[in-house]
Amino acid sequence: MSLLSVHDLRVEFATPDGIVKAVDGISFDVERGETLAIVGESGSGKSVSNLAYMGLLPKGKTKITGSVTLETDNGPVELIGMEPEDIRKIRGKDIAMIFQDPMSALHPFYSIGDQLVEAHQAHNKVEKSVSQERAIELLTLVGVADAKERLRAYPHQFSGGMRQRVMIAMALMNNPSVLIADEPTTALDVTVQAQILKLIADLQKKFKMAVILITHDLGVVAGAADRVNVMYAGKLVESASVDELYAKPKMPYTVGLLGSVPRMDRPHEDRLTAIPGQPPSLMKLSGGCAFAPRCTRKSEVPGNKCETTSPELIQISTGHYSRCHLYEGKTK
Amino acid sequence: MSGLLAYVSRRLAVTFLILLAVSFAVYLIFAFLPFDPATLTCGKNCNDPGIIEANRIRLGYDKPFYEQYWVFIVGLFAGRNYGEGAAAIHCAAPSFGYSFQQHACVTDLIGEALPVTLALAIGALVLWLILGIGLGVLSARFRGRVLDTASTIFVLIGTSLPTFLTGLMLIIFVVIKWHLLPFPAGGYSSPFEDFPGWLNTMILPWITLAFAYAALYTRFVRSQVIETSTEDYIRTARAKGLSEGLILGKHTLRAALAPIATMAGLDFAGLMGGAILTEAVFNLPGLGRLSLGAVLDYDLPIIVATTLLAAAIVVIMNLVLDLVYAFIDPRVRV
Amino acid sequence: MSEPLLEVTNLEKFFPVSGPGMFSRERGTNKAVNGLSFTLKQGETLGLVGESGCGKSTAGRTVLKLYDPTSGSIKFEGEEIADYSPRKMKPLRTQMQMIFQDPQASLNPRQTVGAIISASYEVHKIKPEGGVKTAVQDLLERVGLSAEHFDRYPHEFSGGQRQRIGIARALALKPKFIVCDEPVSALDVSIQAQVVNLLSDLRDDFGLSYLFIAHDLSVVQHIADRVAVMYLGKIMEIAPTSSIYTAPHHPYTKALLSAVPIPDPKLERKREQIVLSGELPSPMKPPTGCVFSTRCWKAQAKCFTEEPQLRKVESSEVACHFPE
Numbered sequence: 001m002s003l004l005s006v007h008d009l010r011v012e013f014a015t016p017d018g019i020v021k022a023v024d025g026i027s028f029d030v031e032r033g034e035t036l037a038i039v040g041e042s043g044s045g046k047s048v049s050n051l052a053y054m055g056l057l058p059k060g061k062t063k064i065t066g067s068v069t070l071e072t073d074n075g076p077v078e079l080i081g082m083e084p085e086d087i088r089k090i091r092g093k094d095i096a097m098i099f100q101d102p103m104s105a106l107h108p109f110y111s112i113g114d115q116l117v118e119a120h121q122a123h124n125k126v127e128k129s130v131s132q133e134r135a136i137e138l139l140t141l142v143g144v145a146d147a148k149e150r151l152r153a154y155p156h157q158f159s160g161g162m163r164q165r166v167m168i169a170m171a172l173m174n175n176p177s178v179l180i181a182d183e184p185t186t187a188l189d190v191t192v193q194a195q196i197l198k199l200i201a202d203l204q205k206k207f208k209m210a211v212i213l214i215t216h217d218l219g220v221v222a223g224a225a226d227r228v229n230v231m232y233a234g235k236l237v238e239s240a241s242v243d244e245l246y247a248k249p250k251m252p253y254t255v256g257l258l259g260s261v262p263r264m265d266r267p268h269e270d271r272l273t274a275i276p277g278q279p280p281s282l283m284k285l286s287g288g289c290a291f292a293p294r295c296t297r298k299s300e301v302p303g304n305k306c307e308t309t310s311p312e313l314i315q316i317s318t319g320h321y322s323r324c325h326l327y328e329g330k331t332k
Numbered sequence: 333m334s335g336l337l338a339y340v341s342r343r344l345a346v347t348f349l350i351l352l353a354v355s356f357a358v359y360l361i362f363a364f365l366p367f368d369p370a371t372l373t374c375g376k377n378c379n380d381p382g383i384i385e386a387n388r389i390r391l392g393y394d395k396p397f398y399e400q401y402w403v404f405i406v407g408l409f410a411g412r413n414y415g416e417g418a419a420a421i422h423c424a425a426p427s428f429g430y431s432f433q434q435h436a437c438v439t440d441l442i443g444e445a446l447p448v449t450l451a452l453a454i455g456a457l458v459l460w461l462i463l464g465i466g467l468g469v470l471s472a473r474f475r476g477r478v479l480d481t482a483s484t485i486f487v488l489i490g491t492s493l494p495t496f497l498t499g500l501m502l503i504i505f506v507v508i509k510w511h512l513l514p515f516p517a518g519g520y521s522s523p524f525e526d527f528p529g530w531l532n533t534m535i536l537p538w539i540t541l542a543f544a545y546a547a548l549y550t551r552f553v554r555s556q557v558i559e560t561s562t563e564d565y566i567r568t569a570r571a572k573g574l575s576e577g578l579i580l581g582k583h584t585l586r587a588a589l590a591p592i593a594t595m596a597g598l599d600f601a602g603l604m605g606g607a608i609l610t611e612a613v614f615n616l617p618g619l620g621r622l623s624l625g626a627v628l629d630y631d632l633p634i635i636v637a638t639t640l641l642a643a644a645i646v647v648i649m650n651l652v653l654d655l656v657y658a659f660i661d662p663r664v665r666v
Numbered sequence: 667m668s669e670p671l672l673e674v675t676n677l678e679k680f681f682p683v684s685g686p687g688m689f690s691r692e693r694g695t696n697k698a699v700n701g702l703s704f705t706l707k708q709g710e711t712l713g714l715v716g717e718s719g720c721g722k723s724t725a726g727r728t729v730l731k732l733y734d735p736t737s738g739s740i741k742f743e744g745e746e747i748a749d750y751s752p753r754k755m756k757p758l759r760t761q762m763q764m765i766f767q768d769p770q771a772s773l774n775p776r777q778t779v780g781a782i783i784s785a786s787y788e789v790h791k792i793k794p795e796g797g798v799k800t801a802v803q804d805l806l807e808r809v810g811l812s813a814e815h816f817d818r819y820p821h822e823f824s825g826g827q828r829q830r831i832g833i834a835r836a837l838a839l840k841p842k843f844i845v846c847d848e849p850v851s852a853l854d855v856s857i858q859a860q861v862v863n864l865l866s867d868l869r870d871d872f873g874l875s876y877l878f879i880a881h882d883l884s885v886v887q888h889i890a891d892r893v894a895v896m897y898l899g900k901i902m903e904i905a906p907t908s909s910i911y912t913a914p915h916h917p918y919t920k921a922l923l924s925a926v927p928i929p930d931p932k933l934e935r936k937r938e939q940i941v942l943s944g945e946l947p948s949p950m951k952p953p954t955g956c957v958f959s960t961r962c963w964k965a966q967a968k969c970f971t972e973e974p975q976l977r978k979v980e981s982s983e984v985a986c987h988f989p990e
Contacts (some may be wrong), residue, residue: 041854042825056570060476084576092573099571104564109586109661119572158636159945160718170572189717190882191942194925216855219884221933242931258929260859262884264911265928271866272888274859278824283737324935 001071002029003210004095004178009066009080011045011052011234020282023049024234025066035204035211037225037242038217039257045234046214051178052094053079055087070094070178093123096171100183102163106155110323111142112139112166113151117153118174126256131173142199161192168199175207182214197224218261222246227319232255233280233290236313240320250322289325301325343651347644354643356401358636363397372630373432387432390414404429404636428640429633431626438637441622446511446641447619449456450522451530452610453603458647460549461596467546468553473580475558483550490547499540499613506536520617533619537614543597547642548560564588586660593656601649605642670705671843671875672729677702677738677748679721683950684894692951698724702738703976709843711869711876713890713907715883721899722879726845729877732878733754742843753824753927760790763836767848769828773820778814781832786838805834810864826857830864837868845877849945850885851852862888883903887911896930898949898957905982915979915989916956924951956987964988 004275015124030036040046051057053068068079068116079087089099090100107115113135120131132151139147142165155163164184171179181200185193201224203277204211213224221228221242228245230238230253238251249255259273277294288307292298305325313323362369370388371378378384388394391414392403403412411425423430423437431438471483506512513532521528560566561584569583608620619638626634658664698721706712716722729740731747740748742758750758759807773782783802788792793887794801803813809830809954820828829849836844846865850858866889869876880886886893887907894904895918903916914920921940928934944961947953953960959969968987976983 024351041856053848054571056567066634088573088575090573091571097568097571099564099568101564105568107565107583107587108585111662118574118578122573122575136840156663161724162945167568170568189920190925191717194939194941197885197927198939217927218855219934222929222931223927246929246931250805257856260856261929262862262888263929264884264887264923264926265933271863272859274863275856276860279854279856280422 001076003032003071004030004212005067005069006030006049006053007067007069008181009049009068010064011048011057011197012063014061014063015283017283020284021234022282024238025051025236026229026231028229028236028239030210030212032177032210033204034226035201035213037213037215037221038231039215039228040219040231041216043279044231046231047182049142049231050182050212050214052098053118053274054091054105054180055082055084056091056097070182073179084280092119092171093174094176095178095180096174096176097180098164098167098171098184098230099181101165101187102160103155103187104330105167106163108155111152112158116151116166116170116173119170134173135169138172139166139302141172141203142166144169144302160188161194162193164188164192164196165199168196168203168216172203172207176209178210178212179204180212180214183216184213185220186217189260195218195305197283200224208285218258228265230257233282233285233291235323235325236321237267238321239313240316244317248320250316250320251291251324252297252326254322256294289323297326337342340651340655342407346562347647350403351644355636355640358639358643359397359401359404362632362636363400363600367630367632369393369632371389372632374663378457391430391432409612410537415496427596427635431631433629433631433632434634438474438633439633442619442637442641445617445619445622448616449607449611449620451523452541452607452616452618454602455534455538456541456545456603456607457596457600459538460545463542463546464549465553465592469557469580469585471550472554472557472561473576487547487551490550492611493544495540495544495607496609496613498543499536499610502536502540503613519615534612535618537607537610537616540613541610548596549592553592554590556591557584559582560587560604590657590660593660594653597649597653597656598646601642601646604645605638670708670741671707671708671743672877672959673705673739673741674729675739675741675761677725677728677740678736679724679733680736695951697794697899698949698951699728699735700949700952702896702899702901703902704894704904706843706875706877709869709873709875710892711878711890713883713886713893714877714879714896715881715886715893715947716896717881717922719898719949721949722881722896723847725896726764726847726877726879730764730845732764756790759790760839760840762845763839763841765832765836765844765846765849768852769825769832770820770852772832773828775820778819779811779823780818782831783835783838790839790913792839802834802838805837806831808868809834809837810860818867824857825853826860829853829861833861833864837872840872841874843875843877845879847879848881849878851881856886865889879918882926883911883930891954895922898947898952898958901983901985902920902958903982903984903986904976905984909981911982913982913986913990914988915982916958917964917990920990937957956985957979 007027008025009023010025011019013022026049028036038046048057052064064080066080069076070079070090081088088289101270113132115138116135117128117131120134124131135151136147139150144165146151158166184200185196188196198218200211215221225242229236230251232253238245238254245254246258249258256275260275275294279292280290286307288309289311292306295306311323312323313321314327316322316327370384370391371392373391383443392400407427409425412423413428414421414430421430422424423439427440428438428442431441434441467483467486471480507515513535514647516538566579566583569579605619608624611618611620622634623638626638670850677699677818681696681698683792702725705711714722724733728735731750735748738748742762747755748757781798781804781814783805784798787798801814806815807813811827811830812895820831823831849865850861853861862885867873878890888908892904892906893910895902895916897918898924901975903914903919910919911923914923921942924938924940928937942961947960955970955972956974959965962969972988974985976985979989
């Protein structure tokens with residue numbers, strides 16, 4: 001059984017203008033020790049889907065359905081519909097998170113020692129000094145020099161990269177089996193990004209964690225992920241191993257996304273291949289494929305099908321799935 | 333720590349300069365008002381030019397304006413004599429002047445009124461902070477639920493009822509109709525002499541003032557808490573698995589505290605100028621009553637003194653607030 | 667046409683800084699731009715690349731005289747503008763424009779798109795042929811929007827479309843020179859490519875010159891003719907785009923290039939990455955000698971004492987004692 005198994009997850013927000021289907025029935029599995037990248041642009045639902053089963057979306061106007069099961073020390077548990085107090089015990093213990101902007105993600109008024117210790121105290125009934133030792137151990141592990149002294153420092157006294165290291169240390173305080181990294185390097189400079197990605201990869205090997213890497217950057221994904229899920233307008237549109245996806249992308253959106261990325265490994269060409277049009281508004285989705293208005297290959301599908309019928313996720317080859325009418329009936 | 337000391341002394345020096353400027357401005361304004369201060373010292377139906385001229389010389393109103401101001405400043409530090417010889421009246425330093433209407437040194441008058449207003453303002457502040465922060469946090473936590481609605485009603489009533497009405501209703505119901513409290517003795521007694529009597533005198537004024545402010549603070553705290561709870565670091569706290577109580581009581585409240593402290597400091601400073609209506613309703617001899625009486629009687633020395641005092645309190649409160657800020661927010665401190 | 671459109675020599679922009687803490691009175695100078703020299707020809711695009719805090723944005727704004735330079739010379743079409751007053755700059759403003767990073771923040775939410783773009787004409791009292799409205803609608807169509815968008819408000823547009831509005835505004839007065847300050851950093855990947863392509867089309871059509879500021883080298887590659895790499899207020903290397911990616915000469919350029927991930931898993935695994943150690947020094951106390959010496963793996967005694975000047979190495983200019 002998979003470590004984390006997401007099945008038909010749906011997230012709907014009630015807004016004054018109507019229901020928004022932010023996540024529209026996604027399913028995926030995450031295995032122990034692997035890195036799954038979830039790639040998509042803003043509004044694709046890549047972040048929301050993970051915040052949803054963590055119970056971190058604002059309550060009230062949000063409807064979450066589907067099933068998310070997690071293997072824990074006490075056997076499998078269903079996260080959707082869990083009591084707030086029970087899901088709290090999972091958060092930060094079995095599943096930990098790091099976020100995009102480490103400046104705003106750390107409380108500006110408390111020392112980092114305080115913030116690390118309370119992460120440990122929330123799940124362990126131990127003396128504060130024990131948690132403090134653990135904090136020093138992890139800060140040293142993520143590369144913060146003079147960890148013991150630095151416990152008293154405040155977030156604003158660290159650089160952006162160091163803050164993200166502190167966030168990582170905080171996430172690892174309780175030895176989580178899953179680490180969700182939500183755009184962990186987007187706010188950082190490229191040279192710092194390289195450091196942080198390497199750190200995450202090293203720690204993952206050391207602790208055999210599963211990492212869910214949420215990002216919009218296909219460059220980051222290529223170096224870090226084992227498998228990739230591409231999301232568009234709340235749906236999973238392509239899923240494959242990282243090598244397969246970059247070598248043989250199927251869904252025209254994935255193809256376009258790969259073409260849009262400026263690449264330095266290729267000879268200096270003059271133009272990027274852009275995807276025409278704008279990302280869709282989730283309020284105004286038609287019955288057809290959400291990507292159809294921007295798709296350059298929809299004329300290849302007979303009978304205007306792309307505009308009228310939403311395609312299903314179909315298997316292209318072993319472990320490679322794509323949501324596109326182009327490949328219907330062409331698979332083995 | 334030496335940094336803190338240097339900072340405070342620097343700020344105090346600035347405060348002193350500001351107060352000097354304020355005192356000069358106040359003096360200037362009253363020097364050019366179309367009243368003759370000497371005539372005013374003589375009372376309403378007085379037209380004896382002899383007394384007026386004698387008072388003019390006694391109080392120094394015969395001298396040019398800048399000289400008067402200088403004498404005033406010197407008096408602040410050295411005390412001052414009014415008149416000469418056996419008939420001289422001495423006001424010890426710091427002398428803010430002499431009130432002819434009240435036949436007393438202004439400093440003594442303020443010395444009597446200040447503790448009353450201080451007791452009123454501090455008591456009310458404590459009460460409204462407890463009530464306002466408590467209700468504000470609770471209604472933010474249970475947003476849209478019964479408790480939130482109930483607190484909204486409280487906010488509406490509290491902000492729309494004028495204090496004199498609240499005060500009168502409290503006297504009528506609590507004291508006169510329901511006999512829950514004995515009828516307070518008139519005036520004000522020090523808590524060090526008669527503590528139960530003091531409590532009995534102050535409790536209704538406190539409630540009256542706190543009622544209006546608590547409503548404002550409930551609304552303000554609620555919006556601050558709700559705003560803070562959308563911050564990224566609150567999401568982090570939740571992702572760490574902290575309990576809702578800890579998130580609210582520690583992470584959210586600490587961040588929401590800074591603007592609340594600012595508001596409380598300025599409101600407190602404002603009240604120290606005198607809660608005129610409340611003091612009037614409960615017959616408390618505080619600063620508000622003193623300055624109101626002074627304004628009605630054109631008692632200039634008192635007006636100058638109370639204006640200066642109010643300015644001093646606002647300036648000093650700002651210093652206190654900056655220090656509180658530094659305590660709350662380490663980014664200001666280090 | 668041998669005279670450059672823009673010639674910047676030894677440009678410096680220092681900001682006075684008071685200490686962060688209330689109780690500490692630390693004062694200093696943030697040397698954001700610390701001796702910058704470059705030229706820009708008519709129709710050319712210079713990419714200005716560096717990490718946050720390297721002074722690239724300050725440089726862009728100082729060149730446009732949005733900040734007053736501390737010292738140095740800025741020659742625009744041979745005219746020395748470094749010490750021009752705002753009033754003297756005004757006629758030149760029609761020639762020099764700026765496109766900002768965050769189109770959301772740089773467009774007034776209470777004004778229609780038409781009003782935002784028309785304002786340029788009003789400020790400079792210019793009456794375009796056929797009237798302002800027609801001119802603005804032509805511009806909107808030129809940047810890939812439509813004439814009907816004239817009466818709409820910024821919030822009705824997506825991020826990419828808003829950036830197109832910002833571009834139309836910059837183009838209104840037919841400038842010769844535009845500073846593009848990270849114009850695509852805030853946009854989604856699929857939209858970034860659209861905007862980069864639009865900017866290069868407009869450059870070719872109108873003969874524009876760009877100073878294109880970016881935080882990594884990948885975006886610049888597709889638009890710049892030459893690239894300047896900045897670190898701590900100084901240029902480390904300035905080279906033609908065709909050579910800087912294949913043969914970087916400055917260790918920092920090399921590190922910066924190696925840090926940009928390649929969207930190809932097989933190459934990415936094989937690729938040798940230079941992970942820079944240490945932290946960016948404070949621009950208030952830049953290291954002596956070479957500013958990069960504290961993080962450079964090739965640094966020798968000379969690097970810590972003697973500041974390297976830009977010098978010719980093959981087709982590049984490099985500020986390094988020991989270029990690759």
